[in-house]
Amino acid sequence: MTFWNPLGAITTLCYYLFNLLIPFSTLLKALIFLYIHDSLSIVNVGTTNKEKIKERAVDNMGICGLVSCISSTSFEIQPVDFGNENVVNYDDNNINGNQQVIGSVFSQQGNKGINQDSAILYQGYGVENGVFGGVFDGHGKNGQVVSKFVMNKLPSLLLKYILSLPKITSTKQNVKLVDEESVKNKNFNKWKEACLSSFKVMDKDIKSLEKLDCSCSGTTAVVAIRQDDDLIIANLGDSRAILGRKTEEGVIEAVQLTTDLKPSLPSEAERIKNCDGRVLALKEEPHIQRVWLPHEDVPGLAMSRAFGDFMLKNYGIISKPDVSYHHISPNDQFLVLATDGVWDVLSNDQVVSIVCATNNAAAAAEAVVQASLDAWKQKFPNSKRDDSTVICLFLQ
Structure with missing residues (x-):
């Protein structure tokens, strides 16, 4: 339950007055914005796709929101623990449940053992219409622990690094056409720097985990960050991101945004x-x-890149992601992130066709996963099925 907070109201008023009078730094604005978020509404979607809402009260000694917690004394961003759920769908802009659904996330355990995939779709990330999407395919004895750890910590870790950089200018602001490309490049360079730094720290944090042997355990990561019309993709391993784009003929085609980073390359x-x-x-x-x-x-x-797998870190396995940029155009219809349990049995074109046939943001991810299960039975009837996890984000 949320109660009216006089101090929060005053803080909110000051925020808007300051916004009109003084160009405060991005970090200060973020701190004030985080302070007036006095509760979190987190929707966890498990492998059965049943939703349950958890309300978490603000710690009176800290400032919570944006899937992060900033200590009032140290100003250190800390991740919010999403619990034991391996799949999380969180909308910071939709606390009252009255906004349009723009995406879905779904995971299905294979028959090799525990589901080692994790995924998060976070709406309201960074900016009001911002989105963070990430799928993480764990492997090895402790793969499920590593993938959940990354899912919980990476969004806030990225936010920490982006807040430490100079203010990012939105490409939607009024800029001259000759300067627009320069603005995009500057935005991308800042996000790329944040991705490279946060992935490096993420790997170190995994290595420092006590009582967790990650010498032969780790996880892939494919992350998509939308900020207005800027789309940044960071890829580590053999999970994949594709785009569904409308052609001049009105047909939706598949555009692969990442390269499967395998030793065969x-x-x-x-x-x-x-x-x-x-x-x-x-x-x-x-x-x-x-x-x-x-x-x-x-x-x-x-795979040739991963978080964890420290036995091989001196022999060519790295945690440095491939980071790329895409400017979202009106023809870009939707984005799909998925683990190799999907891509091993379905082509990019097949996945795009499934999403188009579904034409439902809330059901699209589950439809792709179900199609991958059927394809596994047909293509590999005698083999054990891998975990399959999908995020589908509609862009228009």
Whole structure:
């Protein structure tokens, strides 16, 4: 329950007065904005797609909101714990439940064991219409722990780094056409710097976790950040992001935004071999290239970049993401992020067709996951099915 707070009202009034009179720094505005958020409404969507709302009160000693908590003494952004849910759909702009649904997230456990996938779709990230979407495919003995840890911490970690940089100018503001490209480049460079820094720190934080062996455990990450019409993609591993874009003929086509970062890529294999790692496939899996230690047939990682997997970090496996930029145009209809449990059995075009046929933002992610389950049964009837996780975000 939320109560009227006189101090919060005064703070809100001061915020708008200051906004009119003095160009305060981005950090100060963020601190005031965070302060007037006196509760969080978090919607967790599990593998059964049943929603449950958890209301969390503000800690009186801190300032909470924006999937982060800023201490009143240290001003250090801390992540909010989303609990044990592996999939989270959180809308900071939709506390009363009366806004249009623009996306969905869904995950289905395979039959290899516990679901090691995690995903978060966070609306209201950074700016009012901003979005953070991320899917994380864990692997190894503790993969599910690593993927959930990254899901919980990475959004606030990215926000921390972007707030520490000079103010970002929206491309929607009135700027001359000759300057528009320069503004986009500056925006992207700031977000790229924030992504590279936060991914590096994220990997160090995983390594520092007590009583958690991540020598052969880790997670992929594909992250999409929307800020107005700017779309930033950060990719680590073999999860994938695609775009559904309308052509001049009115057909929705698939545009792949990321590269699957696997040891089969020549540039990735070269880096690994230059670090004395080995890249080779098993006889029973000739189509899957894996990464091995120089003189031991372990661990056999099927991707070339990941969080964790510290046994291979000296042999070419890195946590540095590929970061790219896309300016959202009116023809860009929707974005899909998914783990390889989907891409191993469905093509980009098939996924786009499924989303178009669904034409429902709330049901699109589940429809893609269900199609991947059916495809697994047809293509690999005798093999164990991988976990499948999808985020679908409609852009118009």
